[in-house]
Amino acid sequence: MASYDYDLFVIGGGSGGVRSARLAAGLGKKVAIAEEYRFGGTCVIRGCVPKKLFVYASQFHEHFEDAAGYGWTVGESRFDWTALVAAKDKEIARLEGLYRRGLENAGAELLDTRAELVDAHTIRLVKTDTTVTAERIIIATGGTANPHAALPGHELCITSNEAFHLTELPKSILIAGGGYIAVEFANIFHGLGVETTLIYRGQEILSRFDHDMRQGLHKAMEAKGIRILLTDIIEEVTQSPAGGLTARTKTGATIVADQVMLALGRDPYTKGLGLEKAGVAVDERGAVIVDAYSRTNVPHIFALGDVTDRVQLTPVAIHEAMCFIETEYRGNPTSPDHDLIATAVFSQPEIGTVGLSEEEAAQRFDEIEVYRAEFRPMKATLSGRAEKMIMKLVVNGADRKVLGAHILGHDAGEMAQLLGVSLKAGVTKDDFDRTMAVHPTAAEELVTMYKPSYRVKGGQRIDG
């Protein structure tokens, strides 16, 4: 039998890679994990975590304004971008340390280097230009922001990566994209006092979400002062003579801004990885093709997380890693379950969602019931903030199963997590109806919408 340097070699120290390496090492396997940038990966270093810290920072000016309605006088406030970036960097460094220690304590070998495949069992460590061999290999190299290389002037633009490290806060920013990263950053920058414009080629932001969430958030963002341009794209970005950048759009608009940020999706990061040398197949986007157990066409090479372009979310990468461990090292073949993934958009107001949108449900089921409430949250009464919350349940008329739950408003992400448990357990609308409300909360609305707002039958809306 062939002998290898390692039982498992993991390429990429992000959400999926770290979890698989740590668990495999904990089971006594000889494991090495290579990371070319910083352990923790996109989520910890330049994704979910720093983004959420920025979201918190950007909410304070509304908190200060709202305080007056509750009797508080808040003195003059001032925001210091450099202080925020420094505090964020300190926290990220702490988290990176925790990730490293977790791996070390489990007995994995950490390699601070880029790694590339040389053949199906051999990996080159770029820093030392040495090779090692492994019985099994996991590709967990994640994704990269689409640089939109076809756009003239794209090199003048930033992506989310740079947004976390700008030396100064821009006075104005133009953000291209309509996905959750574009929307979240538009809210972050606006909240920090930056004049913000969002430009998106589609008819409405957040294309795969329920239409009430999309329209409700659009309205709320515009009411705050964020400019949203739809059905338009940037065609060219140039340096303005007076400083800053000028973007020319397809419809002929000219937008001048200090920064232009491209948030146009994320591509699987497989370039230069040597996949062809190992015989690993990729699709037309460069994503590693895997079966239901995250196995590539080369039986001992696996891929998980964003590099497979299934669902680009941290908990999904972690879940896929845990399924790999069950399947390969615990003798319990487990395929990742991608159904009913609860998720949030950390916009302001937030979106929390799980399951089918009204449009998807109406296409798949003969008759659906829609329960919808739109109301002013209690906190906004004394603060006087013009703010609406929307809650929505989409129910299958045939068996009363709740197919989708969607919330726009404060703490929607927190609520979505718990709704995710209920929907996963197959909850029916009758279960919601016999659940006692928690009063006074916004979430109680979810269990007190007794009558459907309308039905959709054969694609037609039926009111009353």
Ligand SMILES: Cc1cc2nc3c(=O)[nH]c(=O)nc-3n(C[C@H](O)[C@H](O)[C@H](O)COP(=O)(O)OP(=O)(O)OC[C@H]3O[C@@H](n4cnc5c(N)ncnc54)[C@H](O)[C@@H]3O)c2cc1C
């Ligand atoms: C701005 C932003 C906000 C996000 N917000 C959220 C959120 O709120 N919630 C959520 O669930 N998800 C969010 N995501 C998505 C989330 O970050 C990813 O889904 C998750 O990190 C995927 O994990 P992964 O293990 O597949 O890859 P990654 O975490 O990207 O890790 C891949 C790692 O591999 C390394 N690497 C790549 N190639 C090599 C190589 N050849 N050799 C060595 N190392 C290599 C990279 O440096 C990287 O550290 C966000 C992403 C971004 C960009």
